[in-house]
Amino acid sequence: MKIKKDIIPLSLAVILLMVSVVITSFTEYMLTTRHHLAIVLTVLSAFFYFRNKKVYVYIFGITLLLGSAGIVGFYHVGFHFAIGAFKIPFISFSPIPFALLIIFLYFNKSLIDQVYWLFSTSKTSEYEKQDRLEAKIKRFEQKFADKTTEELKQIVDLSNPYVDEARIAAQRLLNQR
Structure with missing residues (x-):
C-alpha cells in the first residue's frame, strides 16, 4: 500500500x-x-x-x-x-x-x-477555458502521434472510455492523415 x-x-x-x-x-x-x-x-x-x-x-x-x-x-x-x-x-x-x-x-x-x-470572485473567462481545453487537446495529440489509424478510430469511438479532449485530438489526427 x-x-x-x-x-x-x-x-x-x-x-x-x-x-x-x-x-x-x-x-x-x-x-x-x-x-x-x-x-x-x-x-x-x-x-x-x-x-x-x-x-x-x-x-x-x-x-x-x-x-x-x-x-x-x-x-x-x-x-x-x-x-x-x-x-x-x-x-x-x-x-x-x-x-x-x-x-x-x-x-x-x-x-x-x-x-x-x-x-474566487473572478470567474475564468471563456477565453481562458478555451485555452486550457486547447492545451489538453495538444497534449493528447502529442501522445497519440505514433498511433495507427485504426487505434485513433477506436479512441474516437464513443463506446470507449476516453475523455472528450482525447477524442478531439484523435479526430484531428485522423483528419490530418
Missing part, C-alpha cells in the same frame, strides 16, 4: 499531540485549553481527511493558522516569538505549527487550488 504524502502534516500533528499527552501523564506538565482545542481540531481534521478532503483542508488549515498564532498548542512546551511592548504581544508566532503549515501547503497544493477556485 502506497502512503499518501498529503497525510504527513496531519500525522506529525497527531504524533506531537500524542507525545504531549504521554509526557503530561508522567510529569508535572499540564495540558491547557490550547492543547485540548488542538486535540479536538486535529481529531476533527483526521475524521474529515478520510470523509471529505475539502473540509479537511479548511479545518486543518485553520487549525495550523491558529497554532502558528499561538492560539492552539500542539506540543506540551510552547515555543513562541512575540513582538510587542510591555508584555503585550502585537504579533505572536509559534514555529512548530508554522512549519506544519508550510508542509501542509506544500503537500496539498492541488486541493487548495480547488478550494480556492470555489470561492
